[in-house]
Amino acid sequence: MPPGKALRITVFVGESDQAHHRPLYTEIVHSAHAAGLAGASVFRGSEGYGESSHIHTNRLLSLSGDLPMMILIVDTPEKVTGFLPELSNMVTQGLILVEEVNVIHHAIRTEYAGGKGTGPAAGAH
Secondary structure, three states, X not given: OOOEEEEEEEEEEEOOOEEOOEEHXXXXXXXXXXXXXXXXXXXXXXXXXXXXXXXXXXXXXXXXXXXXXXXXXXXXXXXXXXXXXXXXXXOOOOEEEEEEEEEOOOOOOOOOHHHOOOOOOOOOO
């Protein structure tokens, strides 16, 4: 992805959310990859709440099986816009945000450059 304007999708879902018998966050990442988007990363929250106002936490005295998950996806406006309908169909509970961002630097790890390997771009993991 060249430096310049891009769009970032931020998706908030629960850890226990499912799609096609797999975690929803996994389905989102695999769908973004299949759509050829530049990169996607998943972050697991240690505490949070959503529309239900029920607090989910990983503290020992309050174990939760539904911690917040955040998925970040970045690519050109055209690719992100093309992916949004598929993403909206997958996320039946949660929040999807789209923001304009400026890509300052995007370097690919040398072991993945030139079509060698299928790993993530530097900084997209």
